[in-house]
Amino acid sequence: MSEGKIVKVSGPLVVAEGMRDANMFDVVRVGRQKLIGEVIEMRGDRASVQVYEETAGLGPGDEVVSTGAPLSVELGPGLIEGIFDGIERPLEVIRSMVGSNITRGIDVTALDHEKKWDFTPTVKVGDRVVPGDVIGTVQETIVILHKIMVPVGIEGEITEIKSGSFTIVDTVAVVRDAAGEQHEVCMMQRCPVRRARPIKQKLSVAAPMITGQRIIDTFFPVAKGGTAAIPGPFGSGKTVVQHQLAKWSDVDVVVYIGCGERGNEMTDVLREFPELKDPKTGESLMKRTVLIANTSDMPVAAREASIYTGITIAEYFRDMGYSVAIMADSTSRWAEALREMSGRLEEMPGEEGYPAYLTSRLAQFYERAGRVQCLGSDERIGSLTAIGAVSPPGGDISEPVSQATLRIVKVYWGLDSSLAYRRHFPAINWLTSYSLYADTLGWWMNKHVDEDWMKLRAEAMALLQQESELDEIVRLVGVDALSPSDRLVLEVARSIREDYLQQNAFDDNDAHASHQKQVKLLKMVLSYYAEGKRALAAGADMGKLFELPVREMISRAKSVTEADMDDYYNKVQQELEQSVADLVAKEG
Incomplete structure (x- = not known):
């Protein structure tokens, strides 16, 4: 342990001397x-x-004491449904102790060390275990079965295993290693946040993360274990899109980080998520969600740590073999915290004052996503999908945070304020967005959804591109100058935009669409185009x-229920063929 004295205080930055025995990223106690x-x-x-708290009142001579340990999080039963700040302090517990505002210097454990959980062993005395092996389970919520894993560094034979109700710090198993030393295992682990949790190996992506948002699933899909960015100007719907992804994505666990965004946006999450029903289970969405709240009125320095706290918790659930999605809203505010601390350290600034290491720090975050083979002898496979919102000033994505992010992520959902103002949701611009997973996942869709999926997608995107080109002509000479076939392209492209891509988040039948419903909706629109060309x-x-x-x-098709979609689709196809045939017979 190293002790020193403060020589300088500059906002959240404190300089102390006499700390020769301290190490980088050690946690310290100040004043x-x-x-x-x-x-x-x-x-x-x-x-x-x-310093992760308000530094008012600190001055030269105050004591700084190193704990000798890096910034770590507590991992164990009690995380799900939890609401934590950027350094994993439980906000609900703090509110019950001191009220709505966090009192400086408050010291509470992240998880409840007194609550008892029902532990069910999955191994027996004499079994050999390695790091990552599941030795027991706890039914944390009705949705999540929490798997208790052997910590890294412990390997050997189970000499004792218990069953019953225990706190997370009680010993539930004892492992004897090759040297004969006994290691006690409890239900809680502590893990440093700035280092990725160990894995066996990283695997290539294999399946899409199904979001139920048609423009994403059809045009710009993200893989389970992939990375995506949502840049957009103020009011274009970044937070709303992330809320939709958290609600509807087919993942087992969601970790939502409110990193520097306004408090009212985080309040919406806290109010909505407990009331929303998970479409897979019918239970409250909070039964599979962890919230990290470090809003714009909370300490800037803790904002920088919140992303690492969130992704370490996400990795923990991934290591159980779950599919996890992490939403960071927004990485721009996190980068601003980096910029402030870099300025106070008097480092040489990079572009627009951001530190020169901005891109590498962003890469360190996003590279922790992926589909992996977890530690353990059962060869579990888990995935961690990282989705970060970016808030470029004025919507200008040429600024450093947006550009650094786009060089790293594989999916770009570019939000367009003009679409948002027209109440087109999601306001993702289909001409500027892209997904580098489209081809890989297209084969999966062809195999598991519809053999014509990639063909339908290509045709729809080509029509939207043609519409963009024809719009230029229409602005110059008017729509009447176009040929009937070009007018048909405009009509069908409008149908793709309004009847397919646009969704109503308040309509139970339209807020989410399965792949099967999506392909039928798209086929209806493109069938009209094919029949229209024949008629003309x-x-x-x-x-x-x-x-x-x-x-x-x-x-009206997008408001039809999933159960009625097959019958409705057949009815539309019959009506389309018959009405076009009648029109041709009458007019042709």
């Missing part, structure tokens, strides 16, 4: 109130400390083609 901090720079015996070639009147009653049936 009489024992404020929590972390060593972020060492120069000789001087340590620069990032046969000499049918363009105006009457656009006024066919089946058009209204197609536009």
Whole structure:
């Protein structure tokens, strides 16, 4: 343990001397109130400390004491449904102790060390275990079965295993290693946040993360274990898209980080999630969710740590073999915290004042995503999907955080304020967004959803691209100058935008669409295009083609329930073929 004295205080940065025995990223206690901090720079015996609480009242001569351990989180039963700040302090417990505002220097455990959990062993005395092996389970919520794993560094033979109700710090198993030493295992682990949890190996992505959002699933899919960014200007719907992904994605666990966003947005999450029903289980969405709340009115320094806290918790559930999604809202606010601390350290600034290591820090975060073979002898496979919102000033994605992010992630969902103002949700621009997983996942969709999936996707995207090109001509010479076939392209592209891509988050039947429903909706629109081309070639009147009653049936299709979709689809296809045939017979 190293003790020193403060020589300088600059906002959340404290410089202390006499800290020669301290190490980088050691947690320290600062001043009489024992404020929590972390060593972020060492120069000789001087340590620069990032303090995670308000530093008012600190001054030269106050004591700084190193704990000798890095910033770590407690991992165990009690995480699910938890609401924590950026350094894993339980906000609900703190509120019950001191009220709505966090009192400086408050010292509470992240998880409840007194609550008892029912532990069911899955191994017996004499079994040999290695790091990562599951020795027992706890039914943490009705949805999540919490798997108690052997910590890293412990390997050997089970000499004692218990069954019953225990706290997370009680010994539930004893392991004897090859040297004969006994190791006690409890239900809680402590894990440093700035290092990725160990795995056996990283695997290539194999399946999409199904979100129920048609523009994402069809045009710009993200893989389970993939990375995605949602850049967009103020008011374009970044937070709302992340809320939708957290609600509807087919993952087992969601870790949602409110990193520097406004408090009212986090309040919406806290109010909505307990009331929302998980479509897979029918239970409250909070039964599989962990929330990290470090909003804009909370300490800047803790904002920087919140992302690491969140992803370490996400890795823990991934190591159980679960599919996990982490939402970071937003990495721009996290980068601003980096910039502030870098400025106070008087480091050489990079572009727009951000530190020169901005890209590498972002890469360290996103590279912890992935589909992996977990530690353990049962060869579990888990995945961690990272989705980060980016808030570029004025929506200008040429700024450093957006550009650094785009060089790292594989999926770009570019939000467009003009679409948001037209109430088009999700406001993802189909002309500027992209997914580098599209081809890989396209084969999966062809195999598991519809053999024509990639063909349908390509045709729809080509029509939207043609619409963009034709819009230029329309602005110059007017729509009447277009040929009937070009007018048909515009009509069908409008149908793709309004009847397929646009969704109503408040409509129970439209807020989420399965792959099976998506492919039928898209086939309806493209069938109209195919039949329309045939009718125009046969000499049918363009105006009457656009006024066919089946058009209204197609536009209403997205509000049809999943159960009724097959019958409705067949009815629309029959009506379309019949009405076009009648039109051709009459007009052709």
